[in-house]
Amino acid sequence: MLVENKDELIKIFSKRIRQILSRMTIDFQEVQEIRLRVGAPLIMIYKNQEFYIDSQGQLTKDETRAYVVEQEELRETMEYMSSYSLYAFEEEMKQGFLTIQGGHRIGIAGKTILDESGIRTMRYISFMNVRLSHQIRGCSLPVMPYIYQGDQVLHTLIISPPRCGKTTLLRDMIRQISDGWDNHPGQTVGVVDERSEIGACYRGIPQNDLGIRTDVLDCCPKAKGMMMLIRTMSPRVVAVDEIGTREDLEAMEYVMNCGCKLLATVHGNSIDDLKQKPVIRRLVEERIFERYVILKGGGQVGTIDQIYDSRGTQLYRSSIQTMESIRRGTGSRMSDRAYG
Numbered sequence: 558m559l560v561e562n563k564d565e566l567i568k569i570f571s572k573r574i575r576q577i578l579s580r581m582t583i584d585f586q587e588v589q590e591i592r593l594r595v596g597a598p599l600i601m602i603y604k605n606q607e608f609y610i611d612s613q614g615q616l617t618k619d620e621t622r623a624y625v626v627e628q629e630e631l632r633e634t635m636e637y638m639s640s641y642s643l644y645a646f647e648e649e650m651k652q653g654f655l656t657i658q659g660g661h662r663i664g665i666a667g668k669t670i671l672d673e674s675g676i677r678t679m680r681y682i683s684f685m686n687v688r689l690s691h692q693i694r695g696c697s698l699p700v701m702p703y704i705y706q707g708d709q710v711l712h713t714l715i716i717s718p719p720r721c722g723k724t725t726l727l728r729d730m731i732r733q734i735s736d737g738w739d740n741h742p743g744q745t746v747g748v749v750d751e752r753s754e755i756g757a758c759y760r761g762i763p764q765n766d767l768g769i770r771t772d773v774l775d776c777c778p779k780a781k782g783m784m785m786l787i788r789t790m791s792p793r794v795v796a797v798d799e800i801g802t803r804e805d806l807e808a809m810e811y812v813m814n815c816g817c818k819l820l821a822t823v824h825g826n827s828i829d830d831l832k833q834k835p836v837i838r839r840l841v842e843e844r845i846f847e848r849y850v851i852l853k854g855g856g857q858v859g860t861i862d863q864i865y866d867s868r869g870t871q872l873y874r875s876s877i878q879t880m881e882s883i884r885r886g887t888g889s890r891m892s893d894r895a896y897g
Contacts, residue, residue: 566689569657571633574599577624580614586691589720593631593685598623605720631682638663651676652752652776660690660757660764690757692765696722697729701738703864703872704848708741710734710794712813712845715822716831717852721860723822724754724798726852728765730820731755731796735768746771747792747817749782755798780804787815796820806836813845827851828865844868 563585567578574593583603590602598620599610608616609623617623638657655663664686670678704713713730717723737743750756750773756763758775767773772790774782779797786792795812797805800821812819823837828849831837840846844867853862864873 565659566661569634569638569661569687571630571637574624574626574630574634577610577612577614581610581616582614583616585689588689589691590689591687593626593634593687595626595628595631595683597626599626602720628683631685634685635665635682651678653679654752656753656757656759656764658759658764660692660759662688662690662753662757664688690764691725692728693725694729694732694766697726697733699861699873699875700726700730700850700864701733703850704730705738705741706847710744710818710820711847712819713821713848713850714840714846715820715850715852716825716827717822718826719824721852723852726850726861727796727798727820727822728755728767731771731794732766732768734794734820735770743768743770744793745791746794746796747783747786747790748773749777749779749786749795749797750775751777751779751782751798755796778804780808783808783812787812787817792817794818794820798822799824801834801836803836806840809840809845819846821846828869848872 564579566585567575570578577599578591587604588601589605590600592600592602600623601608601610601616603616608618609620611617611622612624638655653665655665657663665679665682666684667682668680669676670680704711715723715727717726731746731748734744735746746768748755748767748771750758753775755765756767756773756775757765758773761775763771763773772786772792774786777785779800780802783795783797786795795817796819798821800806800809800823809819809821823831825831825834825837828841828851831841847867849865850861851863851865853860861875863871865871
């Protein structure tokens with residue numbers, strides 16, 4: 558869900574921080590994170606850059622001007638976020654995050670309380686990262702022509718450095734496939750959303766639009782979730798974010814052997830970079846994925862840089878197409894250059 562209502566967002570914070578944020582005149586569509594740490598400056602990631610926020614709601618690079626967050630403000634913020642019912646969020650808190658209405662994801666850290674089964678809950682929360690949910694409709698348009706063969710979706714892996722928009726791109730690809738894209742009919746998509754970042758479910762309901770034929774397993778481990786979806790929901794396509802473990806690999810092979818197509822993301826900068834990762838290297842060498850979509854770091858979020866086929870042949874290259882240009886309506890619908 559887009560950050561369309563600034564007032565709805567800032568009401569989750571303590572009264573003092575709410576006052577500071579309400580004075581800000583920036584475009585909240587460009588805000589990625591707001592970080593609160595006890596005894597440390599209030600920080601915002603804005604347009605992919607880190608800034609301090611001063612008491613007047615101004616962005617600054619000067620740490621001495623930054624507003625310093627107090628312990629009471631985190632306690633108050635947690636109460637507002639949970640509507641004074643923290644116990645209702647205990648399952649999520651075990652994993653270190655909460656998802657609130659609007660799909661915004663709140664990462665938390667503090668003292669963990671353990672029992673015989675592992676982490677039971679978290680107390681003395683002193684660190685908080687508010688990651689704002691952004692959905693950019695149409696950001697996958699440059700990619701879509703390359704991930705189909707006839708009406709069949711191809712196994713596709715999105716490769717991206719951190720904070721470059723891989724989940725945003727994956728989310729829009731899911732929506733397009735589910736609803737139907739161009740002349741391609743819609744297909745059933747199963748999403749394993751281990752960290753509630755793709756659908757951003759709030760009380761089981763996705764806050765992001767994943768399409769009319771999409772089923773979501775929220776807060777479920779990827780490997781287990783992929784197998785559950787195959788057995789229970791009969792998806793044509795399965796989508797997961799941030800693969801990397803041997804269990805993930807085994808589950809992906811299970812999905813593919815069942816005739817389902819797979820969409821996945823992984824941290825990296827290139828196909829060669831993946832070959833340095835023991836688990837992922839096998840996927841590349843055995844040409845399991847039929848398309849590789851590479852996002853570019855170091856610039857605007859969401860620069861769709863290159864697309865390759867399973868043999869490493871370059872199909873697409875664009876140095877200027879970004880998700881931000883699409884959101885603002887300034888980007889082209891297709892690639893500016895095509896290969897192969």
